Amino acid sequence: MNDTPISFKAMCARFDVTPRTLRYYEYIELLQPMREGRARFYTAREVARMTLIMRGRRFGFSLEELRQWLEMYDKQGTVPQFETFVKMADRQLVALKRQREELDATIAELLALRDETARLAAEARGNGDDAGTAEGG
Template sequence: MNEMTNEICTIKEMCDLYKVTPRTLRFYESKELLFPIREAQRRLFTRRDRARLKLILQGKRFGFSLEDIRQLLNLYDIGDQQKTQLAKTYELATQRLQVMIEQKNELASAIRDLKEMLQWGKKVLDSRGINIGMPKN
């Protein structure tokens, strides 16, 4: 190990660190989400790539598409020069939040409905002497 090994890492190390497959990292590169440097054919991922990957994974959790994420990362990269761009990012995230809240509400209502159906089903089954357990919520 030479000085500052932790500055760059191989594809395998990245995979272990972030629980992704090599295919995924190559795919992200092809989609211009990551820009590993090349050392004789091999990819070397920098601190910057790791930071970006973290954001990518977060973004996925939030339900952003990879294309959305790419654009957001570009905005970050262009940097804090243009307020419009920061505000734009903020706005996009806000919209996503709204969607997520709606999804959560719809999901909650679907859960209620399904629970109701299950209780009804349980009655039927009980009345026939069939025994089952309810979910432990």
């Protein structure tokens, strides 16, 4: 990205967020756009911060965890900040793996139910049982 600041509308479009979301991130001081009157403009720094915010949200980090991550980014990080982030990431990885296991179990359960239902439908068709069809209402 070049050094030309981008508008509020362009920032919303670039990150596919609502104006309300962008204003909220500003309100809670995750972003600090430049202002000219009522207009907001976002520098390369703010675009980079928003990129980190969006990544962090995708990872499932809380807003407070995002704040810590952005602080580390802004200050080039200290060893304690790096260690805190590693612990935070480890906790989130455990949670995401647990969610994946739950999702895998749910998918397996739904597939089994679907297969059983398909088997019952095929069996009923083979027996000439059309009781489930709607004819003439």
